[in-house]
Every structure is written in structure tokens, then in C-alpha cells.
Amino acid sequence: MSYKAKFRVWRGEGGEGKLEDFTVEVNEGEVVLDIIHRLQATQAPDLAVRWNCKAGKCGSCSMEINGKPRLGCMTRMSTFTEEEVITVTPMRTFPVIKDLVCDVSFNYQKAREVPSFTPPKDVRPGEYRMKQVDVERSQEFRKCIECFMCNNVCHVIRDHEENKAAFSGPRFLMRIAELDMHPYDVADRQVSAQEDHGLGYCNITKCCTEVCPEHIKITDNALIPMKERVVDRKYDPLVWLGNKIFKRSSS
Amino acid sequence: MEIERHDYDVVVIGAGGAGLRAAIEARQQGKRTAIVCKSLFGKAHTVMAEGGAAAAMGNVNSDDNWMVHFRDTMRGGKFLNNWRMAELHAKEAPDRVWELEAWGALFDRTKDGKISQRNFGGHEYPRLAHVGDRTGLELIRTLQQRVVALQQEDYETHGDYEAYIKVFAECTVTRLLKDGDAISGAFGYWRETGNLIVFDAPTVVLATGGIGKSYVVTSNSWEYTGDGHALALLAGAKLINMEFIQFHPTGMVWPPSVRGILVTESVRGDGGVLRNSEGKRFMFDYIPEVFKDKYATSEEEADRWYTDQANNRRPPELLPRDEVARAINSEVKAGRGSPQGGVFLDVSTRLPAEEIKRRLPSMHHQFKELADVDITTEPMQVGPTCHYIMGGVEVDADTGAAAVPGLFAAGEVSGGMHGSNRLGGNSLSDLLVFGRRAGLGASDYINGLKVRPKVSEASVESARKEALAPLERTGENPYEVHQELQRSMNDLVGIIRKAGEISEALEVIEKLKERVQLVGAAGNRIYNPGWHLALDLRNMLLVSECVAKAALLREESRGGHTRDDFPVMAADWRRKLLVCSTTDGSGVTVVEQAQPEMRQDLFDLFDRGELKKYLTEEEMDR
Incomplete structure (x- = not known):
């Protein structure tokens, strides 16, 4: 059931940054936030992301996924095709502190x-x-x-x-x-x-x-x-x- | 790099319900108050609470009063509760709920315009003030907005919103500082910048919540790393009842990535039933002896109860959480589980679709979005999940004071109130009652203080070294150590325990303690989750050691502690609390301590026949 997905994630701090490419495992039933966590655990331990409840109740993991504002914890990977490159960027309206974390x-x-x-x-x-x-x-x-x-x-x-x-x-x-x-x-x-x-x-x-x-x-x-x-x-x-x-x- | 310094009267660590209520009280007492929290303001775990806040207001059934609530709470905790806390809680909860309404909370209403109350496990009458199934959100938002209201008052008076109450969001405290025996402040770091921060303050209120992140399957968020428990231990305070962990019977079991996320007890309170793979409502087979006369023995009677509570007994789905969790565990072990390893929780055949959406909107949303399940047309699959720790800092019931002068604790991080098992709905009310009392306790302590304790530079220096150490190492990835701890605690000190497995867990913990000394965090200090986790691991390991050691010592089964090798509840053990402490943080010592005897007038609130089931003969002869 699992496959390798292509992710492009915004990395950077202090007003500068760029999209970084990752290839990462995806399993059945996972959401975008799971994949970000897998990146932290396996490839980028200092990748910054806000999250908390992981159930759509706290509103911490707001991000832009393929340009659309979404909660990372409520965006299922099954809504994308396996070939699709998934681009994850921080919210645009607020200054970026680091990676996916904004100053709100x-x-x-x-x-x-x-x-x-x-x-x-x-x-x-x-x-x-x-x-x-x-x-x-x-x-x-x-x-x-x-x-x-x-x-x-x-x-x-x-x-x-x-x-x-x-x-x-x-x-x-x-x-x-x-x-x-x-x-x-x-x-x-x-x-x-x-x-x-x-x-x-x-x-x-x-x-x-x-x-x-x-x-x-x-x-x-x-x-x-x-x-x-x-x-x-x-x-x-x-x-x-x-x-x-x-x-x-x-x- | 220079360390930022701040002077406050009260430093509250944690911005969930207990922390915010404590801070509000301290500020209302005229104390300069800092709220320090790991997340953004308004995101704490309280937001996840669903069902409601238990308070005997008697709005739905006028027979309810504090004495009934007190009795239910003691029963739920199998009489191990600190009776004074249970008494204060039952008496004061209604005022705390009404106060929220005066601060802008909008609870669901009864027909005559009062706050509506719902049924919940272990509560004799409908008692939970609620807002659909998002009560925690309402509670935290109301308290957050009350903090803002106080800031607006201060702005009017002093021209500065933060003159008397300031939120330090995304800031983690790693050490409490002391002057001799007494609290003199706290040391921490800003998550955002990695800059270090010291609070000079004569009082600290711990309100850090629980420890669930030491387990794989948990309803708790990343913040629940036992920080307050560990900070208290390291400062010389004591933890009690650490062996009692509540596994909520109904967590999601699928998809794997959301395994453990809570499915509110309101589903059962509003009519939902549990079935196994054979379609049987199995809870009728699991009514324990002590509750035999209070629960229905047939489906017909159970179903009649929803509309006629005076003449029928409660459905067994509404037994206290420990009983239901064990029952589900047994059904799954016996091979009668659902395809994805849980049991079925069905409300779709019990209520009309519209009614389900109105009463359980978050659940409808959660299952639809995360599992592709429409709970109005099909059953959910659920199983036990690590939800709440009954154990925590030993405190004085009236003031929330810990053994260390200047240290206070409230909410989940404190111990005693819930005994061996917490009733649903008693957490939100606990936060309010004891959050307020801790804020008051801290203020009174300051009023009586002759000399303000000082922060020593040596203690700041050692805290600084400890905090920065992982950044200076290039060792193992902290995520790996964390995952191994979670698996071990889940498998070896989980819902059903036995001596051999607990000992094995303790061996694992010893090895992990060595590995933690070597973990490294790649990257710099700016918003670096690897570094943060490396520091949190110290706390999780200390707390896990407390849980495992106390679990090994308590040779009986009671509430949130079930021993396969000692399956019976023993009256002698009810009189004993297990107390954890540490001298230097390298290891935990657990000793027995006698449980204080219940005051006579509270004792007399119970039927002697019932007390006999829990108390020793000697105690009955009083």
C-alpha cells in the first residue's frame, strides 16, 4: 500500500529560503502532516512545523498545500495521485520564522x-x-x-x-x-x-x-x-x- | 549569548484550562503574572476535550447536588481519591461553570434557558455542561478571552496590555530554580529563536498536563511529555499515584496515522452502543460486582433509561472508563474484534442522522475527513488509547501547594483528585476549580513572604549547559530514542500489566537513559524540533520510570492499573499511596505512604454496604 511520494517543501529562515525536494514514504490513510513528520524523523530533523492535536481541533498546522491554505492534519494523501509533486509552503500573509512556521x-x-x-x-x-x-x-x-x-x-x-x-x-x-x-x-x-x-x-x-x-x-x-x-x-x-x-x- | 531576564510574582507553566484559570486568579489578586506555554496561546490540549464539564447544577435533574457528585467521583476513583479534593471539586464546580458564562461562554441550553447537562459514564445524573462535542474549545477560548479582557483593563489603567499578565508563547521551561528550599524562578528557552530566558519569581504554578507522549497509542498531543511532573520531581517535590493511567476506551483505530485520537464518550452518553464482531452488545457481560445494582442487565432496560432514568438502571456502556477499556481489550483478545483491531461503536442505528450531526458535529467531521466513515450510516471502529494520568504532583487540596515552598500545581499534572480512575467530565471542572485555587494559593503565599527568594547564577549556568548540550553533540537522532520508549511503555506498561513485563520496561528505560545522554540535535537553535525533543526526552524518561516502578509495586488491580498477576482489588492497598521522588534526577525512588482517612461527615454520605466493598474491616469499625 505504501509508495514514495515527491514533496517540495519550503525551507528557510529570516526572509530567505527555497523549495527543497524530498522523496518520502507514504502509507495508507496518512495525511500531509504525517509526511512532514516522517521527513523530520528521517531526513530533516530540524524541519520546523507547528502542530498540536493532529485532529483538526486546534488550528496549529495551517500551511499551503499546492498553493491552497489547508490544515496539514486534515489533508489526506489519498486526495493526490501517486505521481503528483506535492508542494508545501508556509502561509503567505504572515512573515516566515522558519520553514513552515509563520509569525502569526x-x-x-x-x-x-x-x-x-x-x-x-x-x-x-x-x-x-x-x-x-x-x-x-x-x-x-x-x-x-x-x-x-x-x-x-x-x-x-x-x-x-x-x-x-x-x-x-x-x-x-x-x-x-x-x-x-x-x-x-x-x-x-x-x-x-x-x-x-x-x-x-x-x-x-x-x-x-x-x-x-x-x-x-x-x-x-x-x-x-x-x-x-x-x-x-x-x-x-x-x-x-x-x-x-x-x-x-x-x- | 545574553540570557533574557523577567521579574514576575507568579509564573504559570502551561496555558490549558488549569494554567489560564490560575493566571486569571493570580492577576485578579493583583499579582504580576507570566503564562509560559510551549504552543501558541489558545492551542493547549484542553482544546481537545469534547464531552463537557461536570458540575452538579441540577439543571436537567434537580435531584443532583454536590454530595451525589462527590459520591460518583469517589466511586469512579475506587475510593483512592484525595477526599478533600473530591469534596472541593464537587462543591465548587457549579460556580466555576457559571463564571465562564459571565465571561462569554455559550453553552448549549435547556428548554427553560439554563445550561444544558448531558449524561456521562459514572455520573448518576445528567451533569456535563457542554457545547455539542467541542466543550474544551469553548472553555479554552473563554479563558483566553478572559485573559485578554484583563489585559484590556490593564491597558486602560496602565497604558500597557502586558502590565500585569503576559503570555510567553512557544517558550519551554526546562528547570525550576530555587533559593535554598524555596522556588525562586524558572529557566527556559524560546522555541522560535532558541534564546534562553530566566524568570525571577517566588512562585511557580505547574499546569503542564499529562504524559501521554510516552505511549505510541495516545489521544494526547506532542506537548504531553510530562514536563511539569519532571520539573516538580527535579525541584524536590513528590509525585503520587503514578501507576494509574487512564486508557480511554474509545480511540480511533484506523487509519494508522490517527490511531489513538479520541472518540468522545458523549457518543455513548447520547445513546451509542458497543458491539463485537458477532453483533453482540458485550458490555452486559462486564458489569463488575461493585456496580451490579446500578447498571441495567438487559438491552430493553438500558434503552428505556435514556427516556426514563427514574425507573431504569443505566446502560453498561456508561460504566467508568477503566471498566469499558478493559472490556474492549478482552473482546479483541478473544478474537471478537472489528476488522481493524477494535470493536464497533454504533450511533447510526440509535439516533436520526440530523440529531447525530447536531449533537456530535466534531465526531461526524473527524470520521468523515480522516477515515472516510459516515457515522450517521455506519458504525465506528474504536479501541483503548492512553488518555490521562491520574497521578501527579502531591499537593495540598485547598491551595494546590506542593512540598516545595512556592511550587503549586493544578489540573492533570497534580495528583489525588481522581484517585485510581477519573470520570469523564471531571477533568474540565477539575481545571477550573483547582486552577483557581492554585492561583489563589500562590497569591496568598506571596502575601506572606518576608524576603523574596533570589535566583543563583550557578543554577542558571547549570541549566544553560543542560539545555544547550544536545546541540553540541552529533550523536543519535532523538526520534529513535523516543519511538523506542513509546513502544516499550505501550507494550510493557500498558492497559494490562504483569511483573515480568514491567521489569523488562524498567531495563529498557535504564538503557534509554544512557542513550539520551548521547543524542544529538542537528541544525541550529532556531525553531529546531529535534533539539526540543532531545530535551523533552529527559522528562519522558523520568516520568516513565515513575509509572513503571509504581506499577511494579502495586500488587492489585484498581482503576487505571490492571495487573494480570494480581487481578483483584485489595482493600489494604486502598490505604496506601505510592510516592515517587528523586535526589538528582538519575533515578526514581518509590515509597509507600498512608492514605489519610476520610472525614466522618463525608464517610457518612455513603451506604455502609457500599463502603464494605472497598474498605478494610478495621476501617469500617470507626
Whole structure:
């Protein structure tokens, strides 16, 4: 059942690097991360890769496989032919530390800029009462495993370093939507989504939804409704549009 | 190269549930707190927990209360538990869960809008607060977001997010530092750069989780190399109950590359059944004597229980984990296993497809993506996997304090709470209850401190030498040593043990200890996994030696320790704890220690007839 596969893996650090060729054994049922581990154990002990749970639950092993953002642990080798050369590179949107490991601190910084859950002051722990149907909307977004592939694939920042300051990316715009739809959250988040986190940059191409390993409908269920809420807040769609255009041209 | 230095009040090692809850508490007590973790923030192993957090809130069955939870926990641990920990845990778990909700957690709901609770093995009533089958993710994300909320508060007050709580992610601690007897700090390295780092701190809270990476088939991630267990030992603390390892009955068995990955107990809690190759629900044949009156004896009764718990007994699929794991092991050994060496776990004939997808979304996803199995139409194949160590640092129940002043431990790395076997769902609640208590314990310790202990330069220098040694050698590849350790522990100190095999494992460990002195790590210090593994091996070997030595001494079978040559549970052994320590790290000594007697009012919570099954006659005469 096993065969020798051809792998091209990005090796390098400090902004420099190149694709290195490997021939490596593949056995039945294995995933790309298994093959990377086999390379570590047999040919390249210092090959750097992040991973943790190996079950698609922690979102550590994000990488680009044949140019597509994927979790290494959830990409089965059986999805490729035995002849195919499999190219594995680090996520493109974030600076590379070494080999397949990126500096993803952008995401943690953006996370810190979203004001936290803000319940009413008079509700004590144990007194929360919510209907299942009312929590399900936010629960979908809380399935997020923070693999950051949505932020990696989003064209607003993928090849546009200059947009990073003003744009929090799908992950954190979805976090704002999650809080906005939380039955007990009382913070005002709509203006801030637009003005501080760059919701207006999103032109709903749904690339984020496509790469989400949790199959969260980021665009349809979080970003578009959030945009609608912003519009409702601003009453007049023309003013909103004007603001949006102004913001864009000034960025 | 210069070594980076940081001053903190509390250094928490590990950023899973226990570590984050401890850090939150320490910060809430006004202490400057560092969280040091091997992975990125929010990736710790807690994320893998599926079923839920056990807390007797009584939302689904109002008969539930802390006393029932306490009794279930003691039964599950075969009465070897530290009763004070089990008591605190049962009493405080509900508050800890409600607190999460006030920090933004969104649990599944009951019809009247409260937190929903589900059935689980060994729990008398539906007790697990949950979010589908991804409760661990919800828990860690909520705690992570609580840390961020506190950082935002500090930013408002001090203009610096990290004024009072800072996360040192992808940073590994390799030694605890002491001033005389007391903790004075910790030494480690940044995984990313290989640069060295020293924390000057009077307290360290260990929250490093477990040891599963010493086994081949495990549900644990790479982080589980027993770091906290080893750091505590090397600092002079003691480990108890190291012979008790929980093999979760249901891990994936195929494909080989995912062998061991967890299949949540919720599958059984929600109606899933275990069958052998003959199609028989075999668990009815494995109800042990001590549980005979609590479990259904026919399929009809078991099935009625899901809708009428007052008038029927529980299905035997929901026996405590040790019982189910042994049963599966026996079925496979008897030749009644599934094609890929497990047994069948079937929920497809028990619930409608939509209901399965709603209640068990991660399982549906996991089997679909990793094994090409649709669990709504066909059974899963499952078998036991190394999941959890009951043993760990011996701590004071109320404060989490270890024997070394300034050292605290919480969560899986601590020992006692779960006795010889942990009930499912009691881990997430354990993290919260004792994480908070350890954070509080560390803060109180600092408040009472007259002089701040100092880090000695000599101890930093020896830690530096030890950490860099593998890079300076060109010896054996560390992966080979690791694989041999994993195979030996799996085969020789696994789910069923006997004296000869354990002794053999100890011989292997002795040889591996010599080989570890010679392993080399190719490459430089920048994100070098070979180097990291070479350092982790010290910890895995120390912990494996504890497990094997304690397993050899305990001549009975109880919970997560099954001896083929001593198959019976012995009341005399219940009164004894096995305590591991080391003088210089070169070897482990194990001695017996008496188990403290249960307080009278807790003793009185049990039926005497039940206690007789576990306690000696002398103990019954109190």
C-alpha cells in the first residue's frame, strides 16, 4: 500500500529560503502532516512545523498545500495521485520564522483590539437565561479554531501589507459579529466594526468561507449580517456608502 | 549569548484550562503574572476535550447536588481519591461553570434557558455542561478571552496590555530554580529563536498536563511529555499515584496515522452502543460486582433509561472508563474484534442522522475527513488509547501547594483528585476549580513572604549547559530514542500489566537513559524540533520510570492499573499511596505512604454496604 511520494517543501529562515525536494514514504490513510513528520524523523530533523492535536481541533498546522491554505492534519494523501509533486509552503500573509512556521502575532494583536464580552452589570453568574435558538448564531462562530487561514487567504491583506493596520481580517470581524449577536452583550460594536476594524474593506468574495476547516459560513452568517447592521445603524445608505468610499481612498 | 531576564510574582507553566484559570486568579489578586506555554496561546490540549464539564447544577435533574457528585467521583476513583479534593471539586464546580458564562461562554441550553447537562459514564445524573462535542474549545477560548479582557483593563489603567499578565508563547521551561528550599524562578528557552530566558519569581504554578507522549497509542498531543511532573520531581517535590493511567476506551483505530485520537464518550452518553464482531452488545457481560445494582442487565432496560432514568438502571456502556477499556481489550483478545483491531461503536442505528450531526458535529467531521466513515450510516471502529494520568504532583487540596515552598500545581499534572480512575467530565471542572485555587494559593503565599527568594547564577549556568548540550553533540537522532520508549511503555506498561513485563520496561528505560545522554540535535537553535525533543526526552524518561516502578509495586488491580498477576482489588492497598521522588534526577525512588482517612461527615454520605466493598474491616469499625 505504501509508495514514495515527491514533496517540495519550503525551507528557510529570516526572509530567505527555497523549495527543497524530498522523496518520502507514504502509507495508507496518512495525511500531509504525517509526511512532514516522517521527513523530520528521517531526513530533516530540524524541519520546523507547528502542530498540536493532529485532529483538526486546534488550528496549529495551517500551511499551503499546492498553493491552497489547508490544515496539514486534515489533508489526506489519498486526495493526490501517486505521481503528483506535492508542494508545501508556509502561509503567505504572515512573515516566515522558519520553514513552515509563520509569525502569526498579527492575529493576537487584532484579537486584543476587539473589546471583550460586555454583559449588563446587574446579571450575576448563574442567572443567565438564553434560548438555544438565540445562542446558536454566536455558537457557530465560536467553533472557530483560530487556524488563521481565513485571514491568510483574504485578499485585503494577502498581498497588501499596507492594509494590515486598518483591517482585522475575517477572523476578528467574525468575533465582533459573534459578540454583537450574543444575547447578553450590551456593547456598541457596529460603528467600531466599520471604523476601527475595517469591515468596509470586505467585498464578500467568500474566500474565507471556502478555506474554513470548520465550515463556518463566515461571509454569509457573520460579515454580511454585520454589514447590514452597520447600514441600519447609519440610517442613510448613501452616507454609509460615502463614508466607505472615503475610507477606502484614504487608506 | 545574553540570557533574557523577567521579574514576575507568579509564573504559570502551561496555558490549558488549569494554567489560564490560575493566571486569571493570580492577576485578579493583583499579582504580576507570566503564562509560559510551549504552543501558541489558545492551542493547549484542553482544546481537545469534547464531552463537557461536570458540575452538579441540577439543571436537567434537580435531584443532583454536590454530595451525589462527590459520591460518583469517589466511586469512579475506587475510593483512592484525595477526599478533600473530591469534596472541593464537587462543591465548587457549579460556580466555576457559571463564571465562564459571565465571561462569554455559550453553552448549549435547556428548554427553560439554563445550561444544558448531558449524561456521562459514572455520573448518576445528567451533569456535563457542554457545547455539542467541542466543550474544551469553548472553555479554552473563554479563558483566553478572559485573559485578554484583563489585559484590556490593564491597558486602560496602565497604558500597557502586558502590565500585569503576559503570555510567553512557544517558550519551554526546562528547570525550576530555587533559593535554598524555596522556588525562586524558572529557566527556559524560546522555541522560535532558541534564546534562553530566566524568570525571577517566588512562585511557580505547574499546569503542564499529562504524559501521554510516552505511549505510541495516545489521544494526547506532542506537548504531553510530562514536563511539569519532571520539573516538580527535579525541584524536590513528590509525585503520587503514578501507576494509574487512564486508557480511554474509545480511540480511533484506523487509519494508522490517527490511531489513538479520541472518540468522545458523549457518543455513548447520547445513546451509542458497543458491539463485537458477532453483533453482540458485550458490555452486559462486564458489569463488575461493585456496580451490579446500578447498571441495567438487559438491552430493553438500558434503552428505556435514556427516556426514563427514574425507573431504569443505566446502560453498561456508561460504566467508568477503566471498566469499558478493559472490556474492549478482552473482546479483541478473544478474537471478537472489528476488522481493524477494535470493536464497533454504533450511533447510526440509535439516533436520526440530523440529531447525530447536531449533537456530535466534531465526531461526524473527524470520521468523515480522516477515515472516510459516515457515522450517521455506519458504525465506528474504536479501541483503548492512553488518555490521562491520574497521578501527579502531591499537593495540598485547598491551595494546590506542593512540598516545595512556592511550587503549586493544578489540573492533570497534580495528583489525588481522581484517585485510581477519573470520570469523564471531571477533568474540565477539575481545571477550573483547582486552577483557581492554585492561583489563589500562590497569591496568598506571596502575601506572606518576608524576603523574596533570589535566583543563583550557578543554577542558571547549570541549566544553560543542560539545555544547550544536545546541540553540541552529533550523536543519535532523538526520534529513535523516543519511538523506542513509546513502544516499550505501550507494550510493557500498558492497559494490562504483569511483573515480568514491567521489569523488562524498567531495563529498557535504564538503557534509554544512557542513550539520551548521547543524542544529538542537528541544525541550529532556531525553531529546531529535534533539539526540543532531545530535551523533552529527559522528562519522558523520568516520568516513565515513575509509572513503571509504581506499577511494579502495586500488587492489585484498581482503576487505571490492571495487573494480570494480581487481578483483584485489595482493600489494604486502598490505604496506601505510592510516592515517587528523586535526589538528582538519575533515578526514581518509590515509597509507600498512608492514605489519610476520610472525614466522618463525608464517610457518612455513603451506604455502609457500599463502603464494605472497598474498605478494610478495621476501617469500617470507626
